[in-house]
Each structure stands twice: as structure tokens, then as C-alpha cells.
Amino acid sequence: MRATILIILAIALMVLDKRFAAITELRACLSMCLAPVQYLVSWPVQLIDNVGQLMSTHDALIKENLDLKAHDLLLQAEVQRFVAVESENNQLKALLRSSAQIQGKMEIAQLLAVDSDPLVHQVVLDKGSSDKVYVGQPVLDAGGVMGQVIQVGLTTSRVLLINDPKSGIPVQNTRNGIRAIAMGDGYTGQLRLMNIAQTADIHPGDVFVTSGLGENYPEGYPVGRVISVLHDPGYSFATIKLVPNAHLDQGRQVLLVWPNRMVGVSKARV
């Protein structure tokens, strides 16, 4: 009897979670209570990493430092060029009377070294609502878009990666501006473009960036590169696979973005 009630209750919770997102607060509350366990697991793993870094030799560090400085110089030079291009772009947009975009705030977050269920593609960050992280916030890494925050606790938050079957992201081809939606492709770790006509001009090697249409992700960040285009006459749409640009399975540090919503040109000029 008790088992029946509990089973019905579990099924009811699943339906609520899936269809109505009604128990977000309960989930957040539980995840806040369980955050210490996550830190408890993550701490020794990170400690071992740190010890490994401590043991690296003086020479190696000096060499790494020089390399980084050289890399930094190159990036600085690139940035100078981009600043000029950005202001020019905003001026052109002002001429067209469309709204300009300015860069939002960014902050670095660490991934906690905890595993999720292999049935879901998610990672846990060490920042939560106390750092003003919000649900739906985009997460990037050095390569491109990683995913979005789906659940926020006080000191942790959970990120849905773009290759999870539940994730969808509006994208745009950099070569010719074809827009599409990229969904996670099952358990392959790749992405799949939805509902693209057989005749669409998309080739392997094309790079897709965020189109900014969903207003969730900021515009223009790389998402993935096309690796295969399959035209099967049996299907009404082409099967197009992408590999994500971001390093979803490695790396420790990610960028949290607070994108500014579309801002009027006059503000952006300041």
C-alpha cells in the first residue's frame, strides 16, 4: 500500500518536473542542502591537481609564462583591431537606425569535479545565486558556447550543455547567414541541425555561431563546425551534424556572461 502511494507520488513529481517546471524551488532547496557533498567530492580532486602544479619545475613555469605573454600580446593586438571594427559597426547600425549591441559583463567560474548521470550532459559550477547567477544564463569557454544555467542554488549552479538532447540553440551560418536550431544529438556528444531543407547551402567545414534570436544567448559566439551533411531522399530534411567548438568534456574554467539586452545606440556610444 505504502509502495503504491510512493510510486504514484514519484510519477506525479516527474510529470510536474517535465511538463510544468512547478517544483523548481523544491529542487533548488534540496540542491542547496546537498551542495556540501558536491564540494566534499570536488575538493580533494582539485587539491591533487593543485599539488601537481606545485611540483612543476621553475624552468617549465618560466617557459609557460613567456609563452603566455607572447599569446597575450597577440590577443591584445587582435582586440585593438576589434575595438575599431566594433565602433565602426555600431556607427553603421546607427545609420541603419537599428539597435547597437555592447559587450555584457563576464566572470570566470570553476567547474566542480563531480560527475552527473551519464544519461544527461550537465556540469556543476561553483557559483550560485549569491554571485547573481540566474536560470537561463549563457555559459562560454575559450572555444565557444558551452550551454546555459538550468538550476541555481546558493553556491552552486547546474549547466545544461549544448549537446544534451534537451538543449536547443538558435544558430546562424557565418558563410551565408542561413539560420537554424541546433539540438543535442542523443548520446554522441554532437549537435544536429533541425528542419534544414535538402537544398540548403550548407557544407562540411561551415562554422555556425549564435544568432541571438532566442535572446538567451548573446549574438556571434561560435557554437559548432559542420562535419557531415547527409542528403537522404527518404527524409524531407537533410541530416546535418556539428561538432561543438567549446571543449565540453575537458577544462576547469568557464565564463559566465551577463549579456546586456539590446541597448539604444545613444547609450552604446558613451
Next chain:
Amino acid sequence: MRNGLILTISFLLAFILTLLPMPEWAIWMRPAWVLLVVIYWNIAAPDQISIGAAWLLGLLLDVLSGTLFGEHALAMTIASYFVVKMHARIKMFPLVQQGLCILLVVLLYQFVIYCVQGFIHELPKTKLYWTSSLVSMLLWPWVVGVLRNLRYRVRMA
């Protein structure tokens, strides 16, 4: 009081083992640690850890592993129901027979999760999904050894 302490420690250990990062090739082989510990207590102390506790631990597992809220709770409740029902018999089994029994229970648990996944998303295509049950069975004697040891040690202290 003392019992509560052992129970908490054992479940904390199970959660830690569930979260511990594993190399890419081994992600499907992680045994169902929390379920194993629940089964142990279902057999050893069915009056304290019964179906209700299994349900609650399943919910916590859902929050920690990011799955649909209630998915593991459902599987855990069903698996635990059969174990509690037959706990007196399983207790008397020799270790090999007990292991086979555990294999069946964990397979049932995985099957429930498999069905739920089928309802909400795509199913995992790899057959490796089911290796978790085998690993769970192989680790069962070890779980029994560690928990029994823990129990007697705390009781004597």
C-alpha cells in the same frame, strides 16, 4: 542515535562514490552505489530503512545527478519493495545466490530508469548501459563486508 550515525555515514559514502569523477570509458560502469547501500539496509534493518527511505534517497540522487525529479525515486522504490518483501529469505542465501538476487534487483532498477528515459528523451544506444548491474553484483560482497564491519565496530565502541 548511534544507528542514525552509521546510516548517515553509509549513505554519505554512497553519494560521494556516485559523484566521484570517472574516466570517459568507465562512465557507464559506475555501480548503483546508493541502491546497493539501500538494499543492504533493507536486508539488515528493514524496520529502519524501508521503502519510504529508499524513495527519499532516490529524490536526493535525482537532485545530485541532474536527472528528472522522481526518476531514481521511482526505480529505487520498486527495487526496494521486492527486497523488503523477501529480506528474510535473501538474508539466508549463500553469497553467490545473494549476488545473483542483487543482479536481478539492480537490473530491474536500471530497467525502470531505461523506460523513463524512453518516455522523455532518446534511449542510450550503447549496450554498455547494462554493465552497471554486473559491476554492482561484483561489488556486492565488498559492500556487505564494509557495512557489516562498520556496524559491528560502532556497536562495540
